[in-house]
Amino acid sequence: SAVISQKPSRDICQRGTSLTIQCQVDSQVTMMFWYRQQPGQSLTLIATANQGSEATYESGFVIDKFPISRPNLTFSTLTVSNMSPEDSSIYLCSSTGGNYGYTFGSGTRLTVV
Amino acid sequence: KQEVTQIPAALSVPEGENLVLNCSFTDSAIYNLQWFRQDPGKGLTSLLLIQSSQREQTSGRLNASLDKSSGRSTLYIAASQPGDSATYLCAVGGGNTPLVFGKGTRLSVIA
Numbered sequence: 001s002a003v004i005s006q007k008p009s010r011d012i013c014q015r016g017t018s019l020t021i022q023c024q025v026d027s028q029v030t031m032m033f034w035y036r037q038q039p040g041q042s043l044t045l046i047a048t049a050n051q052g053s054e055a056t057y058e059s060g061f062v063i064d065k066f067p068i069s070r071p072n073l074t075f076s077t078l079t080v081s082n083m084s085p086e087d088s089s090i091y092l093c094s095s096t097g098g099n100y101g102y103t104f105g106s107g108t109r110l111t112v113v
Numbered sequence: 114k115q116e117v118t119q120i121p122a123a124l125s126v127p128e129g130e131n132l133v134l135n136c137s138f139t140d141s142a143i144y145n146l147q148w149f150r151q152d153p154g155k156g157l158t159s160l161l162l163i164q165s166s167q168r169e170q171t172s173g174r175l176n177a178s179l180d181k182s183s184g185r186s187t188l189y190i191a192a193s194q195p196g197d198s199a200t201y202l203c204a205v206g207g208g209n210t211p212l213v214f215g216k217g218t219r220l221s222v223i224a
Contacts, residue, residue: 033211042202042216092156101147101162102212109154
């Protein structure tokens with residue numbers, strides 16, 4: 001199954017700034033997904049990212065706040081823009097793995113102060 | 114819209130006990146069901162994947178079953194150990210659609 005390297009693993013950021021999270025997959029994958037996990041909660045889908053097209057965002061998430069890039073079949077980034085303390089969460093990327101199921105990055109633990 | 118429910122929300126057992134975690138989903142048109150483990154502040158580790166044509170999967174002390182018609186899955190953990198303490202997440206999806214997650218069961222195994 002695919003292996004995803006996600007970085008940074010954690011960061012503490014000042015409110016009003018932006019953070020870009022990167023995910024590198026060790027094989028080509030058609031679709032990648034970005035999730036947010038708020039403290040004590042389960043995973044909520046932010047958007048689906050296909051290579052060569054704009055990401056598709058879920059209700060409650062907008063491109064201006066969470067711009068996503070997918071320049072090729074092995075890489076994607078999520079930017080959390082103009083951060084506030086409410087953005088403090090774990091952010092995870094994922095890809096489909098065919099018969100092996102879905103694979104996840106190790107997560108980025110973001111704290112906004 | 115698919116909804117996934119996990120029961121119980123939290124569970125505390127003494128070491129050595131066998132235990133069952135439950136997962137139910139509202140739309141039976143799924144490609145697969147996947148169980149994950151998450152340690153505090155960490156990412157997800159895939160435990161078992163059950164494809165829609167399968168009824169169960171086993172890995173070591175873990176056994177997961179799937180009943181698509183009733184929209185249910187169970188994760189059975191045999192001879193629990195303190196190292197099994199974590200949050201267990203059930204998710205359904207597949208076919209290049211994103212997974213839909215339950216809220217998880219927080220398991221504590223007491224030595």
